[in-house]
Amino acid sequence: MHDLLGGDVTATIAGEARLVTFTLDGHSYGVDVKAVQEVLRGQPRTRVPLAPPSLAGLINLRGQVLTAVDLREQLGLPPRGDDAPEPMLVVVRVDREPIALLVDRIGAVVDVHADSFEPPPDTLTGPARTLINGAYKLEDGLLLALDVERAVNS
Amino acid sequence: MNETDELDDIVQEFLIESHENLDQLDRDLVALEQEPGSRDLLASIFRTIHTIKGTSGFLAFGKLESLTHVGESLLARLRDGEMQMTPATTDVLLAMVDRVRELLTTIESSGAEGEVDVENLVTRITAVLEGRQEAPAPPAAKAPPKPRRKAPAKTPAKAPAPVAEPAAEPVVAHVAEPVVEPVVEPVVEEADEPVDESVIAPDLDEPAATLRLQPVSAAPEVATVRAVEAVAEPVAGDAPAKRGVADSSIRVDVDLLDTLMRLVGELVLTRNQIVRQASESAGADLTSAAQRLNLIASELQEGVMKTRMQPIDHLWSKLPRVVRDLGATCGKQVSLNMVGRETELDRSLLESVKDPLTHLVRNSVDHGLETPEARVAAGKPATGVLTLRAYHEGGQVVVEVSDDGAGINPARMAAKAVEKGLYTQAEVDRMSANDKLQLIFAPGLSTAAAVTNVSGRGVGMDVVRTNIEAIGGAVEIESVEGRGTTCRLRIPLTLAIVPALTVECAGDRYAIPQVSLLELVALDAERAASELEDVNGAPVYRLRGTLLPLVRLADVFDVESDRSDGHVLIAVLQAEGRRFGLVIDRVLNTEEIVVKPLTSQLKGLGTFSGATILGDGRVALILDVQSLARRALSAEALEPTGATVEEESRRTSETLSLLIAGIGGGRRVAIPLSSVTRLEQIPASSVEVVGSREVVQYRGAILPLLRLNGYLGAVSEREGDDLSVVVYSASGRSVAIVVDEIVDIVDEQAEVHSDIDDHGLLGSALIRDRIVEVLDVRGAILAADPKFYDEVEPQCTTFLEAM
Numbered sequence: 001m002h003d004l005l006g007g008d009v010t011a012t013i014a015g016e017a018r019l020v021t022f023t024l025d026g027h028s029y030g031v032d033v034k035a036v037q038e039v040l041r042g043q044p045r046t047r048v049p050l051a052p053p054s055l056a057g058l059i060n061l062r063g064q065v066l067t068a069v070d071l072r073e074q075l076g077l078p079p080r081g082d083d084a085p086e087p088m089l090v091v092v093r094v095d096r097e098p099i100a101l102l103v104d105r106i107g108a109v110v111d112v113h114a115d116s117f118e119p120p121p122d123t124l125t126g127p128a129r130t131l132i133n134g135a136y137k138l139e140d141g142l143l144l145a146l147d148v149e150r151a152v153n154s
Numbered sequence: 155m156n157e158t159d160e161l162d163d164i165v166q167e168f169l170i171e172s173h174e175n176l177d178q179l180d181r182d183l184v185a186l187e188q189e190p191g192s193r194d195l196l197a198s199i200f201r202t203i204h205t206i207k208g209t210s211g212f213l214a215f216g217k218l219e220s221l222t223h224v225g226e227s228l229l230a231r232l233r234d235g236e237m238q239m240t241p242a243t244t245d246v247l248l249a250m251v252d253r254v255r256e257l258l259t260t261i262e263s264s265g266a267e268g269e270v271d272v273e274n275l276v277t278r279i280t281a282v283l284e285g286r287q288e289a290p291a292p293p294a295a296k297a298p299p300k301p302r303r304k305a306p307a308k309t310p311a312k313a314p315a316p317v318a319e320p321a322a323e324p325v326v327a328h329v330a331e332p333v334v335e336p337v338v339e340p341v342v343e344e345a346d347e348p349v350d351e352s353v354i355a356p357d358l359d360e361p362a363a364t365l366r367l368q369p370v371s372a373a374p375e376v377a378t379v380r381a382v383e384a385v386a387e388p389v390a391g392d393a394p395a396k397r398g399v400a401d402s403s404i405r406v407d408v409d410l411l412d413t414l415m416r417l418v419g420e421l422v423l424t425r426n427q428i429v430r431q432a433s434e435s436a437g438a439d440l441t442s443a444a445q446r447l448n449l450i451a452s453e454l455q456e457g458v459m460k461t462r463m464q465p466i467d468h469l470w471s472k473l474p475r476v477v478r479d480l481g482a483t484c485g486k487q488v489s490l491n492m493v494g495r496e497t498e499l500d501r502s503l504l505e506s507v508k509d510p511l512t513h514l515v516r517n518s519v520d521h522g523l524e525t526p527e528a529r530v531a532a533g534k535p536a537t538g539v540l541t542l543r544a545y546h547e548g549g550q551v552v553v554e555v556s557d558d559g560a561g562i563n564p565a566r567m568a569a570k571a572v573e574k575g576l577y578t579q580a581e582v583d584r585m586s587a588n589d590k591l592q593l594i595f596a597p598g599l600s601t602a603a604a605v606t607n608v609s610g611r612g613v614g615m616d617v618v619r620t621n622i623e624a625i626g627g628a629v630e631i632e633s634v635e636g637r638g639t640t641c642r643l644r645i646p647l648t649l650a651i652v653p654a655l656t657v658e659c660a661g662d663r664y665a666i667p668q669v670s671l672l673e674l675v676a677l678d679a680e681r682a683a684s685e686l687e688d689v690n691g692a693p694v695y696r697l698r699g700t701l702l703p704l705v706r707l708a709d710v711f712d713v714e715s716d717r718s719d720g721h722v723l724i725a726v727l728q729a730e731g732r733r734f735g736l737v738i739d740r741v742l743n744t745e746e747i748v749v750k751p752l753t754s755q756l757k758g759l760g761t762f763s764g765a766t767i768l769g770d771g772r773v774a775l776i777l778d779v780q781s782l783a784r785r786a787l788s789a790e791a792l793e794p795t796g797a798t799v800e801e802e803s804r805r806t807s808e809t810l811s812l813l814i815a816g817i818g819g820g821r822r823v824a825i826p827l828s829s830v831t832r833l834e835q836i837p838a839s840s841v842e843v844v845g846s847r848e849v850v851q852y853r854g855a856i857l858p859l860l861r862l863n864g865y866l867g868a869v870s871e872r873e874g875d876d877l878s879v880v881v882y883s884a885s886g887r888s889v890a891i892v893v894d895e896i897v898d899i900v901d902e903q904a905e906v907h908s909d910i911d912d913h914g915l916l917g918s919a920l921i922r923d924r925i926v927e928v929l930d931v932r933g934a935i936l937a938a939d940p941k942f943y944d945e946v947e948p949q950c951t952t953f954l955e956a957m
Contacts, residue, residue, distance in 0.1 A: 046773040047662055049711030050759055058756075058765055058773040063416045065765040065773050067753040097753065 015114055019136075021107030021143060022090060025077040028107065028143045030136070031090065035148045037098055039106050040089040043068075056102045061091065068100040074151055075128045080104070094152045101151065112136040112143065164472050168209050169262050170403065175202045176258070179251050183244070190239035199247075200229040201617060205509065206254065208516065211483075212476050217272045218257045224279045225250040231283065246279045411462055411501075415748075418451075418458045422769070425451040464504050466544045466553065467495040473515055477540060480519045487526050487537040488519055497544035499551055503645050507553060510618040510629075514555040514641050515540065517615070522559035522639050532636065534558065546669065556640035562633040564590035571596060591631055595619040618643075654747045654766070656774065657725065658740040660713035663774045665747050665766055670779035672726040672733065674741060679720030686722065689811055689827070689899060695724060695735055699832030699881070701811075702726065705786040706737040710761075715739055727779050734783060745769070749776065761785065812900050812919075814926060815880065815893035818868045822897060824919060824926045831883040833896055835876045847938075850890055852881070857890040860938035866915070866927070870894055882935060889938045 019030030020039075045057030045068055054073035059066050068089060072079060080087065089100040119134040131151045136143040179202050186195045207222035225247065231237040253275050260268040425447050432444035470492050481488040499507065523529075523538035530536050543554040568582040568590045576596050585593075594615045622629050622643055633639040654665040655674075675697065677685060686704070687694055693704040704724065708715035717723075717739040724735040747766035756762060763778035811827035834852070841848050841859060848859040859879075863870045872878070872894045880891040900921055915927050935942050 044772050046765075046775065048756060048759070048762075048775065049662070049713055050761055051756065055755060058753075058775070060767050060771050060773050063767060065750045065753070065767065067755050069755075099753070 017112050017114070017145075018109060019112060019143065019145065020090065020109055022088070022103035023105045023107060024071055024075065024103055028138075028141060029071070029103075029146050030107075030110070030112070030143050031092060031101075031146050031148050033109055035092045035094070037091040037093050040091060040100070041106075042086055043089055043100075059089065059100055061098065061100070064098065066091065066098055066100045068102050069152055070102045071146075071151060072102070072104075075131060076126050092148050092152070094149050099152050101148075110138075110143070112138070117145070164475065165213060165261070165265070167472070168213060169258060172206050172209075172254075172258055174405075175206060176251060176255055178202060183248055183251065186239065187244060190244075193233065193235075196229060196233040200226065200233050203229060203250075208512070212479050214479070215257070215261065215267055217267045217270065218254065218261075221250060221253060221257070221272045221276055221279075224276050224283065228279055228283050237285075243282055246275070246282050249275055250279060406461070411458070414458050415462065418455045421451050422455055462501045463498045464501055465495060466497050466499050466504065466507075467492075468504060469508055469511055470495055470542060473511075473542070476512070477515060477519060480516060484520055485525055486519060486523050488523060488540050489537050491539060491541040492543075493541065494544040497546065497551065499544075499645070503551065506621055507643060507645060510621045510643060511542075511553065511555065513615070513618050514643075515542075518555055518557040518559065518639070518641075522557035522561075524560050528560075532560075551645045553643040553645065554640055555643075556638060558638040561635040561637055561639055562591055562594065562631075563635055564588075567591060567593045591633055594631060595629065653744065654776065655725065655744050656742040656747075656768065657707075657723075657738040658742055659707045659711065659738050660716055662713075663742065663768065663772070664707075664738075665768075665774050665776045666725060666727070666736075666779065667763075667776065668744065670727050672728050675724040675726060675735070676741075677722040677724070682720055682722040692811075697726065697735070700883070701827060701830075702733060702735045704735045704737055705782070708737075708739070710782065710786050727783070734786075736782070747774075747776070812921065812926075812928075813880065814897040814900060814921065815862070815878075816895045816897050817863045817866060818871045818894050821866070821868050822924060822926045823862060823866065823893070824921065824928045825880060825891070825931060827899060830880055831888065832881040834879045834881060834890075836879050836890075838875050838877050841877070850879075852888070852890060855888065857881070857888050858939040858942075859890050859892060860934055861892045862929070862934070863892075863894065865934060865937055866929075882931065887939070887942055889935045889942060891934065891938070 018033040020033050020036045021028055021030045023029070040059075040061070043059045043061075045059050047057050048055055054070050056068040056070035056073075059068055070087075071077075084104070087102045087104060088106050090103055090106065091098050091100050093099075113136075116137045117134055118137060120129065120132050124132065131147055133145040133147050136145060179199055182195050182199045182202075186192060186199070189195070203222050203226045207219055207226055210218035210222060228237070228243065228247070232239060232243065237243070253270065253272060257267055257270050257272070260266070260270055425444075429444045429448050432440045473492075474490055477488050477490045518540050519538075523540070524532065524534075526536035529538060539558045541554070541556045543552075543556070545552055564587040568577075568585065571577045571590075571593045572579050572582055577593070582590070595618070596616070618641075619629050622645070628644045630642040630644070631639065632642070653668040655668060655671055656663055656665050658664075675695070677695075685695060687696070689701070693706075694701045695704055696702070702724075706715070723738050723741055725738055725741070726733060726735050745768075747768075749764040750766060752762060752764055756765075760781045761778055762775045763781075764776045765773050766776055768774050812824040813827045813830055813833075815823050815825065817823050836850060836852070841850050843849070844856075848861070849856050850859050851857075861870075862868075877892050878895055880893060880896075882889050882891060915930055919926050919928050
């Protein structure tokens, strides 16, 4: 299944990588730290009628209007419960355009090694298949590496 | 100095622009010496000179024009590679730039070209042009080396009028300094105090130093004061205290304004938070400080926004004269129409549109419009019409220049391109007519048979496209041979401020551009219950007698309205020339909003034209009224405001709301409901006769009366003293159509057969198993009021186009 993965993945797994981690539905995910612009919390979001459910609204980032993408929707995870804490936002740059990813909770910046990387298992299907590059096997669990570009554009 | 005051705007603009251009030119020429073969540099120099030449032509600066014209010819040769740069060419070009500068300075100080001699130089340039060895230059013309060395050191804005500079009060610092210092010196020993001041002064606020000096030198130093004046005077020449044109305005980088704008946006948000918290924490000092902050921030915001926006009239106001002068030069009669003067453009856009627009106008008058004789021969009025139109459309500013001239022949365009060697015959043969038309934008192509002073060197359209595309815009050209040419500039609206109405629906806020908004109707629960009706399920409201189709925003967005008290708020909107009512939950405010482009993910939705950030920092979506209308209403359900009813009903197999009326003899006539304003019963005695026509007084106006039975050749069977009247209105004019009885209103998939070619009818339709004649409303109305559409139609057309 290696050939299904994009070239940028090879770059990631070639050596060391630094990822910004966050949790979604109890799982750990990570995106390349270079793609991340900043992390926000408690931003009021403006709902966009008629938009697909993954579009979690618009936010004002210092005068710039940003689209927020709900990663739970994108990854096919169950929606956040009503009593869940306010989601946090990871602002990433895709094609130089900033876009906000809605996550449950922000984690840390971790350094990972290519040795611990493994592509997703064949049993992983559904929308997440294309969005997850693979998993880093860390001591305290798996860290799933997310393809930011696809997560935003799919 | 008064002469300078009286220089009109055009000249002022010209001077500012030309000074800037000349600085650029200096740099380009110097650079050209380093790389003599650079086509880019030559093209840049050429355009600069071309622009100066063009404008000086309009402004009747003959010397300037003749000088730049010959210079331009030389540059054209160089650009096209027909001549090579030699020291001699560089010399004459530099001499030309110097002379142009000299002329401009003279114009600035005296308003005329004065005694500056150009003949000599024109002869020299011509000599170079004709390939003759340049005669040894007369000493007067040997000036070039000097400015050449000076030029790079100069800052762009500084160029104009070094003569007037010392007199300019606020900017004067560096000039004033040397003058001030020697004067201060003698005072030092006598009085300590003022000296301190004057020592500090230059650091703090240099211009002020001049003022503070006065008390110091009061009695004993009268002579010194006079000395100051004496020093100042000769420098300032005959225009003391008068600033140079270019000093009274500064050009600010638009990026800087962008940054300011963003910062101000941030400030406003922070202000809002502080104001909110101050009102909660009730400290009197904090509250008043917050209020001041509030005011200042608002004014700052307004100011910064204003720095960016200007009505296009700023450009247009100069054009009537340009057109008139140009028309006179070309021997053409031109009437200039301008529609949408108030359309506001971002300043940077305005700047970018300026040159292209001038080029287009020039082209239209010079090439587009024919001579009066040719026009008359072609059966057109002798006076050609040049129309400028500006409007906002789909998040863009559109500026159109159209003429009703001869149009462009695509074949000739293609032939020219081949002749100029830009394309091969084979390439051209493969092009569509439209592609051939687009060749007009190819560099180096001009269709004018002769190179005139006005245009025809093949730079115009090239420059237009370069400039417009540089700002991410597009140029379109449409032309119908014999009918005219329209050139359309589409300029992106990345930053525009539009007045908008903010409304609420299901707890979300939306902005509706005021341009689409006609009025607001608020109905309390009681009125809403009785006045909201439906036509076969389609909700309507009678707005002053006209049925207004209603669209519930909550339904469109598939959300739950949170208005439960039965009140109904209707925003009456206009889209594509038609009206409809948008039902919303609440009306919040009218405010100026900054339009932000939608992110790529949202563009596809089509319901929103952009987003904006409201006062509290939250994002609100801007409704795209046009697409909302298209989405929510079938084209026929919209109430037309123009006279397009006829076309509507002519289309077959479409759903129409029809008013069915009896006209006697068992005949039934269908009138498209959309054209009906009101149904009335009027006493027969109220009909009066004016001339040969029947009229009736109705709501303070006189309505022409049309008896439909008479018009359609039926016999009225109606008895009684009153008449059943259908009132039709468009753009403030109304006609009363008398029928026998109102039978029904149907919303039918009516198949209109246009096989009967009867007087006054469009055809027949089968409605509820009966044959009904469909009235030709337009024809009928013209029968009652032949002038009905005369004034109405042009307005409608303009309006529709403006949408």
